[in-house]
Amino acid sequence: MNKYVILIILAAVIIGAGVVYRGVIQDDAAKGIDTGVVRELTVIAKKNEWRFVPEEFEVNQGDTIKMTAINEDDYDHGIAIEAAGVSQKMPANSTVTFEFKVTKAGDYPFYCSVPCGEGEVNGVHRGHVDMIGVIHARSLVETE
Ligand SMILES: [Cu+2]
Structure with missing residues (x-):
């Protein structure tokens, strides 16, 4: 496989992980969560x-x-x-x-x-x- 393709895939994975972190994990901590209790x-x-x-x-x-x-x-x-x-x-x-x-x-x-x-x-x-x-x-x- 072309090394540029590998680099692009790697970059996509890293950016994707960042989006998931900021969108899901960090929001829970920053905005608070609701236990329903x-x-x-x-x-x-x-x-x-x-x-x-x-x-x-x-x-x-x-x-x-x-x-x-x-x-x-x-x-x-x-x-x-x-x-x-x-x-x-x-x-x-x-x-x-x-x-x-x-x-x-x-x-x-x-x-x-x-x-x-x-x-x-x-x-x-x-x-x-x-x-x-x-x-x-x-x-x-x-x-x-
Ligand atoms: Cu008092």
């Missing part, structure tokens, strides 16, 4: 503790999160998850639910978005700024 999570603002319980969640990249947020306090809180574009009020003594999707792998930190005071909890000072947590989204995309 709806994961129900519950987070509680514990009464007079300035604490979210639990403070950590594990989910998969691509999950839809249906979150129930319970405020046990007689005063307002809020929950903000900036990486997911969530900002939700948690009025006193109420339960709210909201949905969002974790399209990308990684950490989605959350925090209380309403200044809610401070106090002593079992001799330890706690307050608004201590109301933080994180949702860990496991990657479903092979990286090698």
